[in-house]
Amino acid sequence: MTALPQFADDIEALPEGAWVDGRHASAASTAIADFVVIGSGASGAVAAATLTAAGHDVVILEEGPWIRTRTMQPSLAHGMRTLFRGGGAQVTFGRSNLILMQGSNVGGTTTVNSAIALRASDELLETWDRDHRLAGTLGPRALEPHFEALEKALKVRPVAAAVLGEQNRLFGEAARRLGVVAEPVPRFESGCVGSAGCLTGCREGKKLGMGVTFIPDALRAGARLYSSARVERIVSHEGRATGVVARFKSGAAPTLTVLARKGVVVCASAVQTPNLLRRSSVRSPALGQYFQVHPGVSIGGRFDRPIRQEFGATQGFNSMHFAKSHRFKLESVSLQPELMAMNIAGAGHTLTRHLENFDHLMAWAVALRGEANGSVKGFLGGDQVFYTPTRLDMERIRTGLKVLTQMMFEVGALEVWPGVHGMPASLRSADELHRWDDASVDPRAYNLIATHLFGAARIGPEPKGSVIGLDFQAHELERLWVLDSSLFPSNLGTNPQLTIMAIARLGAQQISSDAKGRLR
């Protein structure tokens, strides 16, 4: 007797022939569709599902593999290798190297993040509208119905108390004692069991990432998915995008040519989209410019009682208390021992002794709405980011780390490890908080990470200063639309995926409506 499908991404739950695994492709092939959607993450999955639901024939191309729920593994090494771009070892170039984290799999970063679903603030959307003359395209009123629909579809709700876990509960407790406003994180999940394993994909199938929601939905509605297929360039004819040429990531690496009757929708991320456009002969001066991130860094602490990071929501509590005054967000985070090791100074038996008492360790993080602008270029055969935080950015990060240190001592940390060059390896009490005032603000003193990526193909009314028009179409190439965070005029200050999805849904509906009318 055949077992019933348990997960939405089980093969048995998908229409036959809807998915082609490019890792096994041996011969060149061709496909025809109304739309080609490049990318299957927060924007690509939503765009594909929206276009398919509207009756269009859609082909989805994803560079990464489909690591389905049933084949996910708890090992961080395995997760990094199979679910993250560059094995999780991408870095930015600049005054210092930031680790650049991007999912590369069916579902994109939604497979490996903490499922945090926060809206961009109305204030920010209004600022975009005013400063970039967007004529209401991405205004609060335009996005409101899409936020609502997505929150409903993805069952967004604050972390339940039963799966909060001690590291999240203590964050809330510390914030309350110090008068810092903090709240449980809203996430998309259906029955999280608190396995703290978001980073390597939810093996319980409870996190509602794109690989178990909008992608299977789109496939059941008639879309076709090619995974492990990297798009080399977008093909155009007489100023219109007409298809793409991709290459399967198999031993033989055959090509896949997809002809798009109505057009090409690019959702490849703020790093990959600009270079794909460049490879496709888009020559806008703004292409690759105005790239922004949320640089972040974590801090570790040791306690005299068990914290047990392996239980609880991966990220269960956050604080926007300092968002307006200092542009940073504070958050709790569960780290695996492999990552926690980076928060502990030293090496050898000193390090492994601490790891042996992993149950007593905890990490919290600060994420900054950085003011620095970087750029994205094709370099060394890959997509390269050039980015250096400003001095003010670093001063704010330093302030955030000082607040987190105070919070950790407030709830009983025996010691806190700053992890900043020039600072003591360990702080033993709140009496040492003043040490932060003299800490370096050189980005090279910090182990910074960038997980939220924006810009580099900005939206705007004119080709001067922007790449994408207010109809989401490239200024230079008709029927080439961009719907991912590369079109954002700036970073957000909050976790971006819900806003990315909302803009993708809005844009896809607009494209669909245009396709049924103006486009022939």
Next chain:
Amino acid sequence: MIRPLHASRLEQAWTRSVFETLFPTCAGVDLERFLREHLAAMPAASGLGLRAAVAVVTVSPVFLLRRPALFSHLIATDRLRVLDAFATSDVYVFRSFFTLLKAIGAMACAADARKGGR
């Protein structure tokens, strides 16, 4: 995309000595397989950075300890002295080498460092 070449046997041996110094629990890990799989997944710049870090640490005792010996030939306490010099160096590239080795080494070796494993 440019990919770094496979690590040679010598590089694997050097990497093992660095990782085992960072994480003494690393002795039973199939490092050859780990390096093969990870170098294949890493971007060219990071893969080359890892190999450069291993090479520089390997020959560094000549400069740091004034001793004509490779890192892998040192006793444990001297190896830790060398790594500590990298970790606390005022030169960013040397600190970056330490951070990179610790990050990749942790993925290979730190999962089971806690009592009883995960």
